[in-house]
Amino acid sequence: MSTSEIETATTAAREAGALIRDALDRAKSIERKSPINLVTETDLAAERVILSILRGAFPGDSFVAEESHSGERPSGRAWVIDPLDGTTNFVHGLPHCAVSIALIDDSGALAAVVYDACKDELFSAERGSGAWANSSRLSVSTETQLSESLLVTGFPYDRRLYSSFYLSYFEHFLHKARDLRRFGAAALDLCYVAAGRFDGFFEWKLHPWDTAAGWLVVEEAGGRVTDFAGERYDPWRVRVLATNGLIHEQAVRELSTLTTHPDDSPAD
Numbered sequence: 001m002s003t004s005e006i007e008t009a010t011t012a013a014r015e016a017g018a019l020i021r022d023a024l025d026r027a028k029s030i031e032r033k034s035p036i037n038l039v040t041e042t043d044l045a046a047e048r049v050i051l052s053i054l055r056g057a058f059p060g061d062s063f064v065a066e067e068s069h070s071g072e073r074p075s076g077r078a079w080v081i082d083p084l085d086g087t088t089n090f091v092h093g094l095p096h097c098a099v100s101i102a103l104i105d106d107s108g109a110l111a112a113v114v115y116d117a118c119k120d121e122l123f124s125a126e127r128g129s130g131a132w133a134n135s136s137r138l139s140v141s142t143e144t145q146l147s148e149s150l151l152v153t154g155f156p157y158d159r160r161l162y163s164s165f166y167l168s169y170f171e172h173f174l175h176k177a178r179d180l181r182r183f184g185a186a187a188l189d190l191c192y193v194a195a196g197r198f199d200g201f202f203e204w205k206l207h208p209w210d211t212a213a214g215w216l217v218v219e220e221a222g223g224r225v226t227d228f229a230g231e232r233y234d235p236w237r238v239r240v241l242a243t244n245g246l247i248h249e250q251a252v253r254e255l256s257t258l259t260t261h262p263d264d265s266p267a268d
Contacts, residue, residue, distance in 0.1 A: 004057070005103055006126055009079075009113040012053040013099040016046035016083055017117030024118065025093045040091060043067055046083035046099065054079050054101075061103075066209045073236055077105045080235065082209035085114075086185030095119070100187035102212035104235070109216035114187045123191040123217050131194050131220035138221040140244035141196040146254070149199035149247050152181045152189045156205035162261070166204070169258060173202075176254055190214025193242050194221035200243035200251055202228070204261060208235035214242070224248045228255040 023042045047067045054063065062074035065081040079101065084090060086097030095118035103111040114123040123138070125131035131138040143149050151173055155166045173180050181198070183189060187210060189201045194217045212235045215225045224245040225233045230252040233240065238261075243251055 006111045006113065006124060008053060008057045009101045009103065009111060010115075010122065010124065012050040013101055013113045013115035013122070014117075015053065016049045016099045017115045019046050019049065020084060020090065020097065020099070021117040024090060024095060040084070040087060042090065043084040043087055047081065050081050050083055050099070050101065054081075064208060066207065075106060077103065077110075079103055080208050080212040082187060082213075085187040085210060086183075089184050094184075096183055096188065097185055098187050098191075100209060100213045102216060104212055109212055109219075109235075112213035112216040114191050114213050114217060116188060123194065123213075125194075125213075125217045125220040127216065127220070129220070131217045133191070133195055138194045138217070139196060140194060140218070140221050140223040141199050142246065143199045143244060144246045146177055146200075146247045146250040149177045150179055150181070150197075151177045151200045151202070152183060152192065152198045153201065154182055154184065154186055154189065154203045154206075156203070158205065165259070165261065169202075172254065172258060186210040187214045190225075190242055191217050193223055193244065194218045196244070200241070200247055202239075202241045202251065202255065205238045206240055211235050211240050215240075218242045226252070228252065 019042055044067055047065050062078035064078055082100040084097055085100050090097045099115045101113045102109050110127050112125045121133055123133050159166055186206055191214055192198045193201050218225050225242045227237050228239040228241055241251055
């Protein structure tokens with residue numbers, strides 16, 4: 001892989017991010033993919049910009065983009081794109097959302113960019129080359145005890161149906177960790193683990209575009225990403241656990257004591 005992939009992804013993320021930054025706090029046309037899963041014209045415009053840039057540079061690659069994905073899993077090189085992670089935050093004028101772009105192949109993630117346009121913070125990683133936030137190299141936290149850790153999580157779009165189930169996980173870790181947060185943008189949650197701002201992150205029913213970029217950023221910052229059982233992560237799986245690595249087995253043990261989700265299909 002040449003540096004052109006990460007450079008092109010950065011260009012695409014910054015151009016899409018400019019659309020997001022300019023549209024924050026402005027009136028938006030809002031549609032609903034489900035009662036609480038929103039999409040705006042900014043999501044769609046940002047995705048068009050990203051796809052235009054990446055397809056122009058890499059016409060032979062596949063593309064998995066949130067707002068236009070066919071649902072099929074690609075083989076070989078593929079760009080996995082969330083044009084606006086944290087749409088609900090964006091709709092409410094909350095400046096915590098991001099563009100997420102990852103290049104993957106059958107062996108895993110190769111390159112990643114997550115751009116928080118509201119804070120002008122660009123997280124990036126290339127396999128084997130480390131992870132960065134703007135010009136600063138990232139490193140996960142050094143916390144060794146789950147009981148002293150700050151964790152972050154989220155609730156999937158089927159949370160109205162399974163609210164008690166998700167809250168049981170939240171309550172469990174309130175007792176096991178120092179504290180727990182819920183920010184509403186999984187790509188940034190993962191990057192914040194990479195930056196040492198959180199010690200760990202877990203969530204059910206995320207999609208590949210939510211996690212593919214953050215997955216690589218965490219691993220290149222020295223962290224660990226798996227499913228809840230500690231098995232090798234795959235962005236098409238419905239459970240993700242990311243930590244600094246030092247508390248990972250403790251978190252896996254705690255997760256193993258909790259009940260299994262009654263429906264493991266993706267939460268659209």
